[in-house]
Structures are given as C-alpha cells and as structure tokens.
Amino acid sequence: MKSKAFGWQHVCSFTFVQLIKTPALIVSTIMLVATAVIMMVVTSSSAFEEEEVATSTSINTLMVADETGLGASEWLDIRSMEYKGVFPENIEFVDKTADELKEFVQGENADKTAAIVLSYEADNMIFRITGYYGSKKGVDESDLSSLTDLIAANLTDRLVFALDVSEEQLEYLQTETSSEVKFYNIDENGEGSISDEESKEPGINLAEYGFGLIIMVVILLMVALSGEQVATSVAQEKASKVVEYLMTSVKPLALLIGKIVAVFAITFIEIIFMIAGYIGAAVVMVAMHPGTAVKATDLMSSMMSHNQYGMEMNVSYNLATLPIIFVIVLCGILFYVVIAALAGACVSKMEELVEGMRLFTFTMLIGSYGAMAVIMVDMMTQAPAPLKLIAEMLPLSSPFIAPSYLLAGKMTMVEGIISALILVIGLIGIIWFASRVYESLMYYNGSTIKLKQLLMLGRSRKEADHE
Amino acid sequence: MSLEVRNLTKRYGKKEVVSHISFTMDKPGVFALLGTNGAGKTTSIRMILGMLAKDEGEVTWNGKPLDPLEINVGYLAEERGLYPKYALMDQMMYFAKLKNVDTETAKKRIAYWVKHLELQEYFYPKPVGKRPAKPMKAEQLSKGNQQKVQLMAALISDPELIVLDEPLSGLDPVNSDLFKEVIRNLIKQNKYVIMSSHQMEVIEEFCEDIIILHHGNSVVQGNLNEIKKSYGRVNVSVKCEGDIDKYIEELGIKVMEKTPEGYLLKVTGDEMAENLLKNIMSAGIRVVRFEMREPSLHEIFVEKATSLDVDNTGAEAVSGGNNEE
Numbered sequence: 001m002k003s004k005a006f007g008w009q010h011v012c013s014f015t016f017v018q019l020i021k022t023p024a025l026i027v028s029t030i031m032l033v034a035t036a037v038i039m040m041v042v043t044s045s046s047a048f049e050e051e052e053v054a055t056s057t058s059i060n061t062l063m064v065a066d067e068t069g070l071g072a073s074e075w076l077d078i079r080s081m082e083y084k085g086v087f088p089e090n091i092e093f094v095d096k097t098a099d100e101l102k103e104f105v106q107g108e109n110a111d112k113t114a115a116i117v118l119s120y121e122a123d124n125m126i127f128r129i130t131g132y133y134g135s136k137k138g139v140d141e142s143d144l145s146s147l148t149d150l151i152a153a154n155l156t157d158r159l160v161f162a163l164d165v166s167e168e169q170l171e172y173l174q175t176e177t178s179s180e181v182k183f184y185n186i187d188e189n190g191e192g193s194i195s196d197e198e199s200k201e202p203g204i205n206l207a208e209y210g211f212g213l214i215i216m217v218v219i220l221l222m223v224a225l226s227g228e229q230v231a232t233s234v235a236q237e238k239a240s241k242v243v244e245y246l247m248t249s250v251k252p253l254a255l256l257i258g259k260i261v262a263v264f265a266i267t268f269i270e271i272i273f274m275i276a277g278y279i280g281a282a283v284v285m286v287a288m289h290p291g292t293a294v295k296a297t298d299l300m301s302s303m304m305s306h307n308q309y310g311m312e313m314n315v316s317y318n319l320a321t322l323p324i325i326f327v328i329v330l331c332g333i334l335f336y337v338v339i340a341a342l343a344g345a346c347v348s349k350m351e352e353l354v355e356g357m358r359l360f361t362f363t364m365l366i367g368s369y370g371a372m373a374v375i376m377v378d379m380m381t382q383a384p385a386p387l388k389l390i391a392e393m394l395p396l397s398s399p400f401i402a403p404s405y406l407l408a409g410k411m412t413m414v415e416g417i418i419s420a421l422i423l424v425i426g427l428i429g430i431i432w433f434a435s436r437v438y439e440s441l442m443y444y445n446g447s448t449i450k451l452k453q454l455l456m457l458g459r460s461r462k463e464a465d466h467e
Numbered sequence: 468m469s470l471e472v473r474n475l476t477k478r479y480g481k482k483e484v485v486s487h488i489s490f491t492m493d494k495p496g497v498f499a500l501l502g503t504n505g506a507g508k509t510t511s512i513r514m515i516l517g518m519l520a521k522d523e524g525e526v527t528w529n530g531k532p533l534d535p536l537e538i539n540v541g542y543l544a545e546e547r548g549l550y551p552k553y554a555l556m557d558q559m560m561y562f563a564k565l566k567n568v569d570t571e572t573a574k575k576r577i578a579y580w581v582k583h584l585e586l587q588e589y590f591y592p593k594p595v596g597k598r599p600a601k602p603m604k605a606e607q608l609s610k611g612n613q614q615k616v617q618l619m620a621a622l623i624s625d626p627e628l629i630v631l632d633e634p635l636s637g638l639d640p641v642n643s644d645l646f647k648e649v650i651r652n653l654i655k656q657n658k659y660v661i662m663s664s665h666q667m668e669v670i671e672e673f674c675e676d677i678i679i680l681h682h683g684n685s686v687v688q689g690n691l692n693e694i695k696k697s698y699g700r701v702n703v704s705v706k707c708e709g710d711i712d713k714y715i716e717e718l719g720i721k722v723m724e725k726t727p728e729g730y731l732l733k734v735t736g737d738e739m740a741e742n743l744l745k746n747i748m749s750a751g752i753r754v755v756r757f758e759m760r761e762p763s764l765h766e767i768f769v770e771k772a773t774s775l776d777v778d779n780t781g782a783e784a785v786s787g788g789n790n791e792e
Binding site: 016018251439 | 513516518519520536540541542544546547548550553557561562565566570572617620621635657733
C-alpha cells in the first residue's frame with residue numbers, strides 16, 4: 001500500500017523546475033541580489049572611507065614627547081604594530097618640550113613630520129595629548145587627529161598598567177555600574193514598603209538590536225517568499241482544474257509536501273544568491289580598495305559596531321544553540337508555508353488570491369510585528385518578562401525572535417528547546433488541520449472561504465466540494 | 468477483472484447527493500453513467516476513484532478496495548485542466564512520471580498519441596528560420612486541442628480502468644469522430660471504461676450497460692437493450708395523407724410530437740397501435756409511414772427526468788439485465 005505522501009518527489013521536481021523557469025522568479029531573484037549588492041555598497045562605503053583613513057596616513061615621521069612619565073615609548077610601539085596605517089612607520093621618542101617640537105615641525109627637514117606631546121595638567125587633573133604639524137609640510141590634519149584620538153582611547157589601559165593594578169582589580173574597575181531608583185510606597189492601609197521594581201535598563205544593546213532585526217528580516221523574507229509561491233502554486237492548480245487529474249496519481253498530502261519542499265528549496269537558493277551578492281559586493285569593494293585590512297566577512301560587524309577601528313562588536317554569539325535555531329527557523333517557515341497553502345486552497349480563481357492571502361499575511365504580520373515590537377522595546381528599555389516570554393514561545397512570533405535571541409545569548413538553551421518544542425507542536429497541529437480540510441478545499445469551487453468557515457470545516461470535516 | 472460499486476453514498480450535511488448506488492462491471496466495455504446536471508455523476512466518479520471520501524459503500528477492483536494509487540487508472544475529468552503557462556511536453560512527462568511510466572516509454576507513448584490525435588505542431592513545433600522552436604504552452608491551444616491533450620494524459624499510462632467524464636462535450640464533429648475512434652480502440656483492447664455523457668446517441672453507440680441518476684438516486688439501471696425491450700415498442704411514428712387526429716383521440720393515445728413530417732405517438736401496447744392503423748385504413752386515409760419502435764435512450768432519459776421532477780415521487784427503478792438496482 002502506497003503512503004499518502006507517495007509521489008511527492010515528482011511533484012517537487014516538477015514544481016521546482018517550472019518555478020525556476022518562471023520569468024517572475026528570475027526577475028525577483030535578480031532584484032533581491034541587486035538589493036543586497038546596493039545595501040552592501042551603501043552601508044559599507046562609510047566604513048571603507050573610515051578604513052581608508054586608517055590604512056594610509058600622510059605622516060611619515062612622528063615625534064613623541066612624553067611629559068607624563070607613563071613610559072609612552074613602550075606601549076606606543078606596541079600600538080603602532082597593532083594599528084598599522086594609522087601610525088607612521090617612523091616613531092621617534094624625543095626628550096623635547098612642546099615649544100621645541102612646534103618649532104621643529106615648521107622647520108626645513110619636517111616634510112610629512114608631525115609631533116605629539118603627552119602631558120598632565122595637575123591643576124585641572126587632565127591628561128593632554130597635543131598634536132603639532134607644520135603648514136605646507138604635507139601632513140593631513142585628519143590623520144594627526146586620528147592618531148591623537150587613538151592614543152587617547154588607549155591611555156586608560158596604559159594608566160592601569162602604570163599604576164600597577166592587578167588583574168582582579170582591573171576586572172573590578174571595568175565592572176559596569178548600574179543605578180536604580182526605588183520608591184517608598186504607602187498602601188491604602190497606611191503601611192509603607194519599598195518597591196522591588198527593578199530599574200529599567202535596556203534588555204539588549206544597539207548592536208544586538210540591529211543583529212536581531214537583520215535575522216528577523218531574513219526570516220521574514222524567507223517566510224514571505226515561500227508562502228507567496230506556495231499559495232500561488234496551489235491556487236494555480238485549483239484555478240486551472242488540473243488538480244482533479246493529479247488526484248488520480250497522488251494524494252493531496254503529496255502535492256502539499258512536494259510543493260513546500262520545492263518552494264523552500266527555491267527560497268533557500270534565492271537567499272543564498274542574496275547573501276552571495278552581498279559577500280560578492282563586499283569582495284569587490286575590498287578589491288577596489290587595495291591595502292585595506294577590512295575583510296568581507298567583517299563588514300557586517302563593522303557596520304553594527306560603530307567602531308572605526310574595528311573593535312569587537314558587543315554581541316556574544318552562542319554557537320551551541322545553532323541546532324535549536326535551525327529547528328526553529330525550519331519549523332517556523334514550514335508553519336507559515338502550510339498556512340499559505342491553506343490560503344491558496346481557499347480560493348478558486350487566481351483573481352481571488354489576494355483576498356485569500358489575507359489569512360497568511362495577517363498571521364505573518366502579527367508574528368513578525370509582535371517579535372519586532374519586543375526587540376524594539378528591549379532595546380529602548382527592558383521588555384516586560386511575560387511579553388518577552390510570549391513572543392519567544394508563541395509559534396507565530398518565535399521563528400522571528402528566538403533565533404537572534406538564542407544566538408546572542410538572550411535566551412537560555414532550555415528556553416530555546418521549549419520554544420522549539422512548542423513550535424513543533426504548533427506545526428504538527430497546523431499540518432493535522434490542513435490534512436483535515438485540504439482534500440475538501442481542493443475540489444471547492446465557490447467564493448473565497450473565510451477563516452470562520454475554514455475552522456468550521458476543520459471541526460466538522462464537512463466537505464466543501466460541489467459538483 | 469471486475470469493478471464492483473456497492474451502496475455508494477455521499478452526504479453534504481443532511482442532503483444526500485449520491486444515494487446508495489450499486490453496479491458491477493464484470494467484463495470489459497463501456498459503462499455509462501447518465502443523469503441531468505447535478506444528478507451526482509461527477510461526485511460518484513470521484514468516489515469511485517477514491518478522490519472523495521464516501522459516507523457509505525464500497526468500490527472494489529478485482530475484489531480489493533479500489534485505490535487509484537495502486538491500480539492503473541486513466542481519468543478525463545469533466546472540468547478540463549492543464550497548467551496554462553507550462554510547456555505541453557513538460558506537463559505530459561510530469562503526468563507520466565506520476566503514473567510511474569519511465570521516461571523512454573513516456574516519450575514513445577507521447578509520440579504515438581501526438582500523431583494519433585494530430586497534435587504534432589504543438590508538441591514538436593518547427594523552428595522559425597534560424598531560431599530554435601519555442602515549446603508550446605497549454606494556453607496557446609484551442610479548447611478542442613487542450614481536450615485532446617487531456618485525453619492523452621488520461622491514456623498515457625495505458626490504464627486498465629478509464630473514466631471519461633463528458634469526453635465529447637465542446638468538440639467539433641471532426642474531433643468528436645477522433646475521440647470516438649479512440650473509444651472504439653479502447654473497447655477493442657478490452658479496457659474497462661466508465662463514461663458519463665449527455666449525448667445519448669454516443670452512449671447508445673458504445674455502451675451496453677447504463678445507470679441513470681436523478682438527484683443522486685439510480686432511476687434506471689441495467690443492460691441498455693433489455694431496458695429498451697422492457698419498455699416495449701411503444702413509440703409509433705405515423706405519416707398519413709389526411710387528418711388522423713380524431714382516431715388518435717378516440718383511442719386515447721398520447722401525442723409526443725406533431726410536425727409536418729407526421730406524428731410521434733406513445734401507445735400502451737401493440738393492440739392499441741394495430742387498432743389505430745385499422746381505423747385509419749378503414750377511413751380510407753392513405754398511410755405514408757407507420758412505424759412501431761422501442762424508445763430511444765434519449766426518450767427514456769427525458770421521460771424519467773421529467774416525470775420524476777413533476778411527480779417528485781422519488782426513485783422509481785426500472786431494472787433490466789444483470790446489474791443490481
């Protein structure tokens with residue numbers, strides 16, 4: 001006895017090949033790739049500009065005078081190795097005053113030479129890093145400015161070492177400080193208590209917010225593309241009446257599986273093309289800027305970190321959650337695609353498809369907007385725990401929020417597993433429901449079925465077909 | 468081989484759209500499923516093919532429940548369907564694969580049917596100038612040619628059981644003859660064919676056994692010849708060179724049709740017809756034509772459908788042959 005899924009491979013390969021040939025798909029893929037390329041070019045151009053500044057300096061020789069006694073000659077050497085391009089090749093540590101250096105950089109032998117003086121103003125309790133360069137000596141002010149900024153950014157580290165701070169003390173010093181406000185509350189009985197409400201600190205930082213949104217948009221894109229294609233394919237088969245012939249060769253379940261797998265594969269390919277376009281554009285950008293230290297794969301992080309020197313982005317990737325993320329993304333897309341297939345099966349004519357797709361669009365928007373709202377609230381303040389939990393666990397929203405939160409370590413492994421389990425149960429539920437109504441919907445030739453009718457159909461298993 | 472349909476029933480809510488239909492095909496040939504629009508033919512066919520869940524009843528092929536995935540079935544649906552935007556050859560290869568036909572056999576069979584149904588220019592278009600030929604899509608074909616492609620799809624797997632739902636509707640006389648020729652060949656090849664049609668002369672040409680459905684009930688069923696015999700030679704066609712109305716009235720004969728070509732009368736038996744002829748001849752009226760014959764299937768069908776609609780007396784089954792009611 002053949003299974004109900006018998007023949008799905010043929011359905012899948014036919015659907016795949018025919019969809020690949022569709023001009024609309026070719027155009028949409030080209031547009032997606034073009035969008036990715038444009039996104040890459042636009043967003044990375046500023047990073048490249050900054051990088052260009054950082055990778056080639058107009059200064060050939062830097063003279064450094066350290067009046068602080070912090071031993072600049074040791075650590076500036078190390079920094080110059082780390083930030084090649086920002087520091088000139090020749091660094092000379094000199095025992096001169098600021099006035100002597102000012103004079104020197106305007107002298108005859110000061111072509112492409114700049115000077116920096118490190119000093120401490122005890123009255124104002126301030127460290128000063130002052131750069132000097134002569135006019136018409138070929139030194140770009142922005143290069144010298146970058147240098148002084150970089151030294152200033154690293155001076156704290158130097159101070160820690162100079163003051164002989166231990167690692168433990170250093171850790172203690174680097175611990176973030178938080179503040180909170182508690183208020184004394186007097187209730188109706190006149191009894192007072194301290195509110196235990198915690199201060200609202202952001203649940204995620206800006207980088208995590210950007211990261212979460214990017215992952216959400218990619219998943220939303222996959223859901224929307226797959227859903228739209230499956231619904232169109234199902235509606236097309238119904239509208240052209242070819243489905244009646246197909247039913248003598250395969251069961252509706254095989255048609256459903258074959259289509260979903262084919263469309264999923266196509267969407268996956270589209271996304272791969274998009275990512276390839278993005279990376280390809282990055283590679284071209286790098287190639288067009290020889291000598292740059294920026295690698296294509298670093299561009300996304302450089303975009304999100306807002307650090308012109310490529311310092312580490314403040315998102316800690318929890319790679320152990322990848323298998324759960326894979327399950328959530330896969331089941332999430334399938335969940336929505338089955339809804340899309342049902343939406344496609346609810347119409348009998350292609351011109352009714354937009355109306356029929358409301359069911360799919362509505363659920364997708366509820367899920368994705370819900371997830372986005374939680375991510376945004378989490379970035380601005382801290383999303384209320386119950387709201388966050390609902391978004392992370394609800395099958396409609398979890399595919400959009402759980403992957404980024406899991407990867408960024410904002411959801412625990414256990415929470416991720418529970419979220420995945422609920423999603424799998426939801427998926428089984430929607431497949432069970434689809435299997436109850438899909439066969440009837442295949443022969444239905446009336447006006448678009450509304451959600452209420454669909455639910456009634458599932459409950460009573462009443463066939464909606466008409467001769 | 469045999470096809471047995473027992474007690475087939477389908478309900479939508481409280482309404483029974485197909486009610487306890489039973490019949491058997493125990494030898495190859497064409498079995499006709501007749502009925503007015505909405506009588507339940509297509510629903511019955513869908514249930515027979517296992518495409519639609521039955522509320523009651525059983526359909527067996529060689530004693531086992533009929534599953535279209537297990538046996539080789541060909542189906543030409545009433546609601547014709549092809550993918551409008553896809554190439555014809557791609558579609559046909561897909562349909563063949565779904566029926567487990569290997570690529571080589573599929574190509575041979577497609578070539579055979581393309582030639583037989585005169586579809587060469589659509590399946591194997593010739594290149595225009597130096598440009599390679601563009602594969603034709605279903606939407607580029609006329610309705611009749613699309614119907615031919617669908618018949619081809621139904622027969623691509625060389626099926627044992629073939630269901631043709633209104634195969635000749637919408638065809639021009641030339642293509643209609645082509646389809647009839649195909650059906651004749653299927654009969655020669657000892658295939659089991661179930662055919663639904665509104666064209667009674669086609670049914671009379673091909674079918675031995677019939678079932679007429681009305682509002683989901685079987686109202687006439689059995690061997691076509693025996694059904695006709697059971698009615699007797701009750702139809703009389705008369706043409707005379709004079710007025711015979713008076714004699715028809717005297718005997719209380721029902722006039723079915725009165726035209727310049729004469730009368731079509733319905734008598735209750737041979738005696739009534741003989742009395743009419745005797746009275747006309749006694750009156751000295753010259754008889755041009757006097758013919759007694761069994762009713763045609765068309766007449767039986769129309770009579771059953773209209774009488775049941777008027778009387779609304781429910782199913783009145785007339786049995787004939789070896790089929791069950």
